[in-house]
Amino acid sequence: MINKIKDPGVGNASAQYAKRMLKPDGSFNLKYQNKPRKxxxxxxxxxxxxxxxxxxxxxxxxxxxxxxxxxxxxxxxxxxxxxxxxxxxxxxxxxxxxxxxxxxxxxxxxxxxxxxxxxxxxxxxxxxxxxxxxxxxxxxxxxxxKPRSAVRFSEHLILRDFKEHRAVMFRLVNDRKSVMIQPKISVTLMLSQPNDSGEYQNNFYLLNLERDAIDYLPTTWTVVHELDEESPLSGYSNEAIKKLHGELIIMMSYYDESFNQEVHKIHSYVLKEAQVDFKFVKAQNFNPEGTLILDYDLFDAIEPHKS
CATH class of the missing domain: 1.10.287.70 (Helix Hairpins)
Structure with a gap:
């Protein structure tokens, strides 16, 4: 069942020319007008x-x-x-x-x-x-x-075949040498669509993920949403998905041992920027001594995906 939810806090109002809700750095794409300075x-x-x-x-x-x-x-x-x-x-x-x-x-x-x-x-x-x-x-x-998140999200959002269906996926990594304890993540799809009156409004869907929480994160984590019958994107072709006025709003939280408290990070991807039929290049491998190596230069690298 498609999990449509109420406004998570960004507002239902939209427009045909509306830009993305969040900037790539995770801050809200918002300008204040007539706001008193304090x-x-x-x-x-x-x-x-x-x-x-x-x-x-x-x-x-x-x-x-x-x-x-x-x-x-x-x-x-x-x-x-x-x-x-x-x-x-x-x-x-x-x-x-x-x-x-x-x-x-x-x-x-x-x-x-x-x-x-x-x-x-x-x-x-x-x-x-x-x-x-x-x-x-x-x-x-x-x-x-001030607590600051060390989460780094991949530059690309990927849309490709996955198991019996398709999937949208992205990955993230810890930019520090510390270990993230009990990271958890939620992904909300925001679709700007015209209503019966012809006015654009935002509709929100909480996406089911292959895994929405893990115990710890020393390396990378690829977050996967499968486009099965419970996905709001299942009825669209790859080309139609890229034409949607949609945005994935991501909320991640984890316990940071450096600050001794829970830290949060917000990020977003727009559907029109999704890379179709690509996959992430493997960023970790073992050296001859048997030590696991994480290559940050390969973190954002992608390559064509062959079905």
Whole structure:
């Protein structure tokens, strides 16, 4: 019996020109409009952006803060820190260097505040620097300690003959050397189809899998959905399946010994990208010493399948 289910959370609304629901990286293909910005979301933003943007943003904020304080020192009078150079640009750089030394609490001693006003500003800046460094340190720890899945999904979705029927299949692998404990997976087929009114809507089907859970995963796992009489795709030809406005939404979870907790990973494939009559190249074999070898260069490799 075909297992049609209710909306799992992505919504029933669709359109003839609707794009895939999930991006290849597992994030939802969603744009927010008129969404109010909240300062409380800053932590979530800073923890989830890439390391490149995180450090780039950190250096930019640090530069702007020091530049602002350098201008303040110029307004107070650079002579309260060091002698006038006769050049505004050179005075600004002297103020900027002093600001950097104060902000980082390095204090080389070559430049020092000599008036009460510059000393007060320097005190405020050094306190601000300590606060921001503590904040950035907490963010770095949060980024390192945040549980992240090590699951890598195959680049290709395959559609080929399998046993007495056909099957769609993909495979996954652990990108770390740790072992995934009790991984389990569910695959939902989302089909965007017109209803009786001619409007497109999403229909959802929970697919039966050859295996939806294993005890541990040290190597690769090929996930197979057979197109038998209980499959919502059984009545379609290979060409018709590729023309369907359909997407496989995959949810995987497992216990990660590195983070000592359960970790989740979402991924998706669109049916139109399925490779017909191909199979995965074997990515593991034994060397002459009898040790099992997993070749990651072959993980995404496919070859023609001969019936």
């Amino acid at each position: 300062f409380t979301e800053a932590y979530h933003f800073l923890v989830n952006i890439s390391w490149f943007y995180f450090f780039g943003l950190s250096f930019l904020v640090g530069f702007i803060i020091n530049a602002v304080f350098a201008l303040i020192y110029l307004l107070i009078g650079i002579e309260e820190i060091t002698a006038l150079s006769g050049s505004v640009v050179q005075d600004f750089f002297n103020a900027f260097f002093f600001s950097t030394q104060t902000f980082t609490t390095v204090g080389y001693g070559a430049l020092a505040p000599q008036g009460w006003l510059s000393g007060m500003v320097a005190s405020i800046e050094s306190f601000l620097g300590l606060m921001l460094f503590a904040f950035v340190t907490g963010l770095i720890y949060g980024r390192f300690s």
